[in-house]
Amino acid sequence: MRWLSDPVLTVEHLTMRFDGLTAINDLSLNVGRGDITAVIGPNGAGKTTVFNCITGFYRPTEGMLSLKDKTGSTHLLERLPGHDITWKAKVARTFQNIRLFSGMTVLENLLVAQHNNLMISSGFSILGLLGTRGYRNAEKQAIDKAMLWLERTGLTSWADEPAGALAYGDQRRLEIARAMCTEPSLLCLDEPAAGLNPKESSQLNELLLAICNHHNTSVLLIEHDMSVVMQISDHIIVLDYGSKIADGTPEEIKNDPKVIAAYLGVDDEELEKLETEAQI
């Protein structure tokens, strides 16, 4: 259980309030290094809000989120501006709705993701951009990395096509390739399997397993597709009404009466019955 012995992300007592509404209530969780961790729960449970707090889109009302990166440095995410969460803490994300630069080519989308590294190599100067060796090397490295991720995602033949011309499932994989070009410690994916057909869904599973096993990146995903969640997750966290109601391996979660009750929307009496049945 790497989420206990070697967490890449530790969330402690996270609370997020919007005016009168408490979307997340005193939530604590760990994400294991090298694990695929799924956050599941009924609609409105607070999953996206947790992602938004981790990735700097929301500033939490209370709580601490610490990320230990690949070099062993710890970053307190709730104190960092959003761009430092990406560039210093190395947290990357994708969104529920695809957000690519649809008019740019597939390759350009992957190069834009590495813009910061290229600017650093240019010394932030026109002369640097025009041709120092350092900049040319950085540019070559950026193209090599982009080509590597095009290959890993099966998109090499689409490199020069506009991103907007790709089929939906290919655009989803391109988003992941783009995020991976930033070499994240933690990759947060918001419903990556939404709208995919079974073949695309199984390609996605393979891609996510390869990312964890070969690229030193931990994956945190929100997903409604239980076939994806149960097949590839090492660890599942279940939210309901902004609180954690269960946390464990897929096997543990599958048989947890509180989880079944949250999904079925049963009342307390029915929950007691489910708990008794689970103990038999």
Ligand SMILES: Nc1ncnc2c1ncn2[C@@H]1O[C@H](COP(=O)(O)OP(=O)(O)OP(=O)(O)O)[C@@H](O)[C@H]1O
């Ligand atoms: N910016 C916001 N302002 C006000 N309320 C918000 C905001 N963002 C989220 N909420 C509320 O917080 C609660 C949790 O929403 P959230 O989107 O995190 O749930 P979710 O589990 O991701 O749901 P879904 O599975 O439907 O995407 C909801 O009641 C939602 O209306």
